[in-house]
Amino acid sequence: MRSLLVAGFGAFPGHRRNPAEFCARWLEKRKRIFALAGIDLHTAVLPVEFSALSPTLSQIFARTGPDAVLLLGLAGRRRRLAIETLARNRVSTLKPDAARQKAYCRAIVHGGPDFLRAGCSPARLAAIARRGGLPAALSRDAGDYLCNESFYLSLLMDRRACFLHLPDWRGARLERAADVILAMAKKFAIE
Numbered sequence: 001m002r003s004l005l006v007a008g009f010g011a012f013p014g015h016r017r018n019p020a021e022f023c024a025r026w027l028e029k030r031k032r033i034f035a036l037a038g039i040d041l042h043t044a045v046l047p048v049e050f051s052a053l054s055p056t057l058s059q060i061f062a063r064t065g066p067d068a069v070l071l072l073g074l075a076g077r078r079r080r081l082a083i084e085t086l087a088r089n090r091v092s093t094l095k096p097d098a099a100r101q102k103a104y105c106r107a108i109v110h111g112g113p114d115f116l117r118a119g120c121s122p123a124r125l126a127a128i129a130r131r132g133g134l135p136a137a138l139s140r141d142a143g144d145y146l147c148n149e150s151f152y153l154s155l156l157m158d159r160r161a162c163f164l165h166l167p168d169w170r171g172a173r174l175e176r177a178a179d180v181i182l183a184m185a186k187k188f189a190i191e
Contacts, residue, residue, distance in 0.1 A: 003040045004189040005066035007057075009073050009146065012048035012098045019166045019174050020072035021045050026178040027185065039189045042066060048098040048146055050091075057153055068119075068160045068189050072181070073147035075165035080135040081177065082165040083122040084142040087152035088115045092144040108152050116152060119160035120191065125184050132180035139165065162188055 006027050008020030024043045027034075034041040042064040047056055075082055089112045091103045122138050129136035142148035142163055154161035164184070169177055 001038050001040045002068070002189050003042065003064060003066045004034065004068050004070065004185060005042045005044065005060065005064050006070045006072065006185055007044040007046050007060070007150070008071075009046045009048050009150075010098070013096060013100075015074060015076065015168070018074050019169055019177070020074050022174060023072050023166070023178045023181050026175075027182060030182060033182065034186065034189075037186050037190070039186065046146075046150060050097050050101055050103045050146065050149075051099070053146055053149060054153055057150060057157070061157060061159065066159065068191075069154045069162070070185050070188055071147070071150050071154065071161060071163040073150075073163065073165050074168060075143070075147075076168040078165060078167045080137045080167065081129050082137055082139040083118075083125045083129070084139050084151060084163040084165060085118050085122045086115045086140050087118075087142055087148055087155050087163070088144075089113060089152060090144050091146075091149050095145055097146065108149050109156060112156060116155040118162050119155060120162035120188050122162070125162065125164075125188065128184045128187055129180055132183060134177055134180050
């Protein structure tokens with residue numbers, strides 16, 4: 001059985017609710033669908049805190065031993081689902097996290113590679129999203145906040161990782177997105 005971790009971020013400054021957290025919790029309720037496909041699904045809600053993110057990811061990886069990691073975050077200004085293709089070794093020192101702290105350094109890992117490529121086929125995931133009725137596009141910029149940091153750290157920790165940025169969808173549109181993400185996650189886990 002293959003092991004898949006789906007992790008979405010919780011609320012953060014300016015956003016009291018995060019569709020990424022909704023999707024992670026929604027998928028958790030459908031573990032049986034994954035089990036029938038031979039996938040051991042684990043889900044998590046990641047903290048939007050610079051000091052807590054790396055230790056939390058390490059603990060989750062140690063506990064679950066995922067073969068694949070699908071990370072979910074919010075990109076409130078985007079109108080389409082964005083499948084990230086690159087994780088960069090950078091983080092903003094200007095934006096506060098949920099604990100109102102700022103990163104102390106621009107580099108996520110000193111001396112680490114400038115960027116790492118997604119551990120999936122972003123074009124294939126975008127095609128699945130479009131077939132499911134979601135507008136989707138590839139993105140070369142996962143930002144400079146904790147989304148990018150989680151993506152970079154996951155790839156650096158030798159995980160087959162992929163990152164999806166969700167628009168600030170709500171209601172029926174968000175439920176439809178969660179349904180399509182389920183199909184994407186299953187395909188990604190068995191690739």
